[in-house]
Amino acid sequence: xxxxxxxxxxxxxxxxxxxxxxxxxxxxxxxxxxxxxxxxxxxxxxxxxxxxxxxxxxxxxxxxxxxxxxxxxxxxxxxxxxxxxxxxxxxxxxxxxxxxxxxxxxxxxxxxxxxxxxxxxxxxxxxxxxxxxxxxxxxxxxxxxxxxxxxxxxxxxxxxxxxxxxxxxxxxxxxxxxxxxxxxxxxxxxxxxxxxxxxxxxxxxxxxxxxxxxx
Numbered sequence: 001x002x003x004x005x006x007x008x009x010x011x012x013x014x015x016x017x018x019x020x021x022x023x024x025x026x027x028x029x030x031x032x033x034x035x036x037x038x039x040x041x042x043x044x045x046x047x048x049x050x051x052x053x054x055x056x057x058x059x060x061x062x063x064x065x066x067x068x069x070x071x072x073x074x075x076x077x078x079x080x081x082x083x084x085x086x087x088x089x090x091x092x093x094x095x096x097x098x099x100x101x102x103x104x105x106x107x108x109x110x111x112x113x114x115x116x117x118x119x120x121x122x123x124x125x126x127x128x129x130x131x132x133x134x135x136x137x138x139x140x141x142x143x144x145x146x147x148x149x150x151x152x153x154x155x156x157x158x159x160x161x162x163x164x165x166x167x168x169x170x171x172x173x174x175x176x177x178x179x180x181x182x183x184x185x186x187x188x189x190x191x192x193x194x195x196x197x198x199x200x201x202x203x204x205x206x207x208x209x210x211x212x213x214x215x
Contacts, residue, residue, distance in 0.1 A: 002163045010049040011134040012040035013121050015141035016058030019171070022142060026176035027191050032076070035199035037083055040138065042197055043169050043187060049136050054085045055124065057117050059092040066092075068205070075203040088124075090116050122149040129156045129164060139168045139181065147182040154183075 020032040037054055044051040056077075063070040077087050125137050126149055137153065139146055150166040157164040168181040172188035180186030 002157070002161055004163045005135055008049045008135040008165070009052045009133075010044050010047075010136035010138050011052055011128060012036070012044070012054045012138045012140065013125055014040070014054065014056045015117070015121060015139070015143060016056055017117070018141040018143055022171045022176070022178065023194060025178075026171035026173040027194060031072070031204060033198050033202075034194070035197050036080065036140075037085060038199075039140075039189075039194070039197040042193065043138065043189070044136075046193075047136075047167075047187070049138070052134065055088070056080055056085050057088045057121050059117055060089050061092040071205075072203045076199075076201075079201060088117070088120050090120075118143060118145050122146060125149045125166070126152050126156070129153050132160065132162070135163060136165045136167060138187075139166065139184070140170065141168060142170045142178050142180060144182060147184070150181060150183040 014036050016032065016036075019034060019036075023029050023032075023034065036056055040054045041051050058073065058077075060073040060077075061069050073089070077089060081087050121139070121141075122145070125139065125146075128134055129137065146168070153164055153166050165185060166181075166183070167185040167187055169187040169189055170178060170180060171194055172178065172190060180188075
């Protein structure tokens with residue numbers, strides 16, 4: 001086995017929508033209130049890794065489909081870009097979904113779907129490994145589709161005869177006992193850790209800014 005490097009360079013690959021939905025299910029937060037730079041830095045610090053870059057990926061609805069989320073993400077991404085975070089975004093595509101409730105009634109709603117975001121993350125994880133730009137790929141997601149990318153990184157490590165680790169970080173609570181990405185090291189983010197990395201800028205309209213946990 002190749003020697004483990006004394007200084008482990010890490011790149012954080014953040015699936016913005018997956019991190020938001022995981023934090024909502026685990027901690028009850030109703031909008032993406034995370035500070036991705038602070039969260040990436042803290043996780044790497046706890047693991048003894050040297051964070052070299054943060055890369056953020058998300059889908060964004062068109063203003064005509066959902067003005068609230070379009071404006072929210074546009075503002076948040078602008079701030080992230082000014083912080084030096086690499087940004088990759090794609091429009092969310094919407095389609096009608098009809099569900100039948102237990103009482104037999106049917107409801108139709110719009111479901112937003114990302115196109116190309118997961119593929120872009122996987123490609124970047126593999127591409128930057130080929131370029132020897134990191135020792136640790138830190139993926140903030142629970143999406144099992146990334147297990148294939150993790151397997152490819154093992155092959156690259158053998159070809160380059162060097163030590164490479166793939167880890168996934170995700171919110172975790174007693175009510176949200178989710179599994180991490182297969183073939184990766186799992187890093188569970190508890191509420192105290194997450195709360196220490198909340199973005200204190202609120203990109204929602206002032207009329208919609210209510211303290212979390214209150215209705």
